[in-house]
Amino acid sequence: MDCPKGWPEQVVRVQALSDSGLMTIPDLYVKPPAERPSVGNGGDVTSDIPVIELGGLAEGAAECRATIRAVGDACSEWGFFQVVNHGVSPDLVARVREVWRAFFHLPMEEKQAYANDPKTYEGYGSRVGVEKGAILDWGDYFFLHLLPESIKNQNKWPALPSSCRETVQEYADELAKLCGTLMKALSISLGLDVEQLQTAFGGDAVGACLRVNYYPRCPQPELTLGLSAHSDPGGLTILLADDCVNGLQVRRGDDWVTVQPIPGAFIVNVGDQIQVLSNAVYRSVEHRVVVNAAQERLSLAFFYNPRSDVAIAPVSKLVTPERPQLYRPMTFDEYRLYIRKKGPKGKSQVESLKAQSVN
Ligand code: OGA
Ligand code: NI
Numbered sequence: 001m002d003c004p005k006g007w008p009e010q011v012v013r014v015q016a017l018s019d020s021g022l023m024t025i026p027d028l029y030v031k032p033p034a035e036r037p038s039v040g041n042g043g044d045v046t047s048d049i050p051v052i053e054l055g056g057l058a059e060g061a062a063e064c065r066a067t068i069r070a071v072g073d074a075c076s077e078w079g080f081f082q083v084v085n086h087g088v089s090p091d092l093v094a095r096v097r098e099v100w101r102a103f104f105h106l107p108m109e110e111k112q113a114y115a116n117d118p119k120t121y122e123g124y125g126s127r128v129g130v131e132k133g134a135i136l137d138w139g140d141y142f143f144l145h146l147l148p149e150s151i152k153n154q155n156k157w158p159a160l161p162s163s164c165r166e167t168v169q170e171y172a173d174e175l176a177k178l179c180g181t182l183m184k185a186l187s188i189s190l191g192l193d194v195e196q197l198q199t200a201f202g203g204d205a206v207g208a209c210l211r212v213n214y215y216p217r218c219p220q221p222e223l224t225l226g227l228s229a230h231s232d233p234g235g236l237t238i239l240l241a242d243d244c245v246n247g248l249q250v251r252r253g254d255d256w257v258t259v260q261p262i263p264g265a266f267i268v269n270v271g272d273q274i275q276v277l278s279n280a281v282y283r284s285v286e287h288r289v290v291v292n293a294a295q296e297r298l299s300l301a302f303f304y305n306p307r308s309d310v311a312i313a314p315v316s317k318l319v320t321p322e323r324p325q326l327y328r329p330m331t332f333d334e335y336r337l338y339i340r341k342k343g344p345k346g347k348s349q350v351e352s353l354k355a356q357s358v359n
Contacts (some may be wrong), residue, residue, distance in 0.1 A: 004009055004118055004119075005070055005117055005118070005119050005167070006117055006118070006339070007117065007118060007127065007130065007133065008130050008132040009132060009133075011115070011125075011126050013108065013111075013126055013140055014029075014126055014139055014140050014146070014215075014216050015104065015108075015140050015214065015216045016108060016351060017151055017216075018047055018214045018216035018217050018218065018296075019123075019216070020279050022219060023219050024219065024220060025138070025218065025219060025220045025223060025270050026137050028136050029135065029136055029137070029138055029211075029223070029224045030135070030223045030224060030226055031135060031223065031224055031228075032220075034143075035095065035225065035228065036223060036224070036225075036291040037221070037222065037224060037225065037249070037256070038222070043064050044313065046294065047252070047257060048079060048257065048259065048260055049074070049078050049080040049082060049250060049259055050073070050074040050080075050081040050082070050085075051081065051082045051084060051262060052067065052071060052074065052081050052082070052083050052084070053067070053084055053085050053218060054067065054083045054084065054085050054086045054087070054181075055085035055087075056070075056133055057086075057181065057185065059251060059276065061091060061214045062265070063253055065250070067185070068185045068189050069184070071186065071189055071276075072185075072186070072189025072190070072282075074275075075186060075189070075270050075274075075281075075282040075283070076277075076281055076282055076283065078090060078250070078252075078283075079250075079269055079270045079271045079282070079283040079284055079285030080250050080259070080267065080268070080270075080285055080287070081267075081268055081269075082259075082261065082262055082265040082266065082267050082268070083178075083265060083266050084264060086122060086178055086263045086265075086266055087174075087177075087178065088174045088175070088178060088266070089174075091173060092167070092170055093122065093171075093240060093264070094322060095167050095168050096168065096170075096171040096240070097240070097243070097300070099136070099164045099167050100141065100142070100154065100162060100164070100214075100300065101298055102163070103142065103161055103163070103164060103212075104140070104214040104298070107123075110121050112124070114161065116143060116162065117306065118130050118319055118340060118341075120123070120145070120200070121143045121145075121340065122143055122144060122145060124140070124141075124142050125140065125141050125142070125143055125341050126139075126140045126141070127343070128219055128339065128340070128343045128344060129339070129340070129341060129342050129343020129344070130341055131341070131342060131343065134343055136309050136347055137218070137225055137226060137227050137228055137289075137344070138215060138216070138218050138225065138226050138291050139153070139213055139214060139215045139223045139226040139227055139230075139264045139289070140213075140214045141212060141213050141214065141237060142210075142211070142212040142214075143209065143210070143211050143212075144168070144209060144210045144211075144212075145207070145208075145209050146168075146170070146172040146176075146208040146210055146302075147150065147176060147206060147207050147208035147230065148206070148207060148246065148307070151236065156253065160245075163263065166255060168210065171210075171300075171302075172208060172210065172302070175208075175238050175302045175304075176206075176208055176227070176304065178238060178266075179208075179235075179236050179238065179247070179304035180198065180213055182200070182236055183197045183201070183304075184197075186236075186274065186278075186282070190278055190281060190282070190315075190318065191317065192315060192317060192318075197277060197315075200277055200306070200310075200312070200315060201235060201273075201305075201306040201307060201310075202306055202307025202309075202310045203307075205307045206235075206304065206305065207234075207303075207305035207306065207307060207308055207309055207332070208302065208303060208304050208305065209234075209302075209303045209305065210299045210300060210301070210302055211300075211301070211303065212225075212298070212299075212300050212301075213289070213297075213298065213299045213300075214228070214296065214297075214298055214357070215289060215291045215296060215297040215298075215299075216291075216296050216341055217291075217292070217295060218291040219291065219292060219293055220293075221290060221291045221292045221293055224291065225288055225289060225290060225328070226247060226288075226289035226290060226297070227288055227289035227293040227301045227344065228261060228288060228343070228344040228345075229251070229274075229286045229287070229288040229344065229346045230286065230287070230288070230302065230339070230344030230345065230346060230347075231247070231271065231272055231284040231285065231286050231287075231346070231347045231349075231350060232269060232271035232272065232280075232284065233271060233272050233273070233332075233335055233336050233338070233339050233349065234271040234272070234273055234303040234304065234305035234306075234332070234336075235271050235274055235303070235304050235305050235306055236266070236268065236269070236270065236271060236274065236303075236304045237271055237301055237302065237303055237304070238266050238267075238302040238304070239267040239268075239269070239299060239302075240266060240267075240299060240300040240301075240302075241259070241261040241267055241299050242261075242297045242298050243261075243263065244295065245260070245292070245295045245296070245297040246258055246260065247261070247289045247290050247291065247292070247297045247299075248267065248287060248288075248289055248299070249287060249288050249289070249290060250269075250285060250286075250287045251285050251286035256288070258290075269284070269285065269287070270282045270283060270284050270285070271284050271303070271304050271305075272284045272335070272349065273332060273335075275317075275350060276312050276313065276326075276327045276350070276353065277298065277312060277313075277314060277315055278314070278315070278324050279314035279315070279318040279319055279323060279325065279327070280326050281318060281326075284350060286347055287347045299321075305332055306332045307332070308331060308332045308333040309331050309332075309333060310331060310332075311327070311329035311330065311331055312329060312330060312331070312332060312335075313327060313328065313329035313330075314326060314327055314329045317348075326354055327350075327353045328353060329352060330353060335349070338352075
């Protein structure tokens with residue numbers, strides 16, 4: 001089951017549409033009314049995702065335990081949290097934002113040299129999914145495989161502009177380290193051995209990808225989305241949100257909560273693979289992005305994924321008579337083909353694993 005080589009329709013860069021100064025967006029980007037970001041459906045912030053001081057992990061035993069508990073509670077109740085005091089240098093964060101902002105501001109012909117295709121998705125893209133006639137999102141992106149090293153070296157990062165390489169490598173190393181720490185905290189908070197989640201992910205051969213999202217200004221933000229509702233297919237996501245412009249909304253029951261990023265924080269969320277491994281103790285929660293007419297928005301999503309060829313299934317300790325195994329095993333290679341073909345579709349994929357679950 002492979003993805004096709006080419007896109008089903010001519011690729012239109014959302015940035016080019018936005019820059020053309022059009023006053024109404026093409027029908028292709030107009031969402032059905034139920035999916036639009038209407039007032040009262042995400043506008044009011046009455047609560048916000050938990051904020052966790054990660055420095056607590058390096059403090060005394062009591063502090064460390066409390067921090068791990070806070071991480072666990074956030075993963076089961078929200079599926080999302082912000083981390084501060086995470087150890088990644090503010091200077092590096094500023095530089096990585098800067099290189100990607102500069103990339104998206106290059107002339108279009110230069111960016112086109114990195115145009116991607118649905119076979120690997122690596123490079124400059126403007127859609128996820130290959131269904132002809134699908135309603136598209138108001139955003140462009142750059143997608144990159146960072147780990148395992150073997151993949152990166154094989155391809156020699158053909159898709160990565162040289163101006164970005166050093167900074168992206170440095171950023172990837174730091175974020176992989178942060179994910180390693182979070183995986184330990186999640187493992188302990190689930191009552192597992194400290195390395196158990198990481199081992200289930202395939203040990204040292206885990207995968208990591210970067211998706212740099214660029215959401216241009218939109219003349220009719222009330223009709224569309226920068227990124228449709230989806231859950232992240234992988235393990236953990238570390239989002240570096242825009243430092244000025246909000247846009248990320250997280251599902252909370254029937255509501256959408258707009259995240260207010262704290263300066264210097266990362267936004268962490270549980271992906272489908274952790275939901276599966278934890279037998280749904282931890283939740284991969286739907287989220288989406290709204291756009292606006294006044295300002296563009298840039299975000300970097302770092303995805304920490306299981307090794308692509310190991311079967312991911314609920315860990316046996318979390319399968320009990322009261323909580324039977326909810327999901328059947330699947331490799332991440334197989335799993336991610338779904339979003340790569342169909343595009344962002346809420347939580348339908350992880351739900352489909354459930355429907356066919358072992359009993
Ligand atoms: C993603 C994502 C959120 C954002 O790339 O999967 O959810 O704020 N991004 O751009
Ligand atoms: Ni996401």
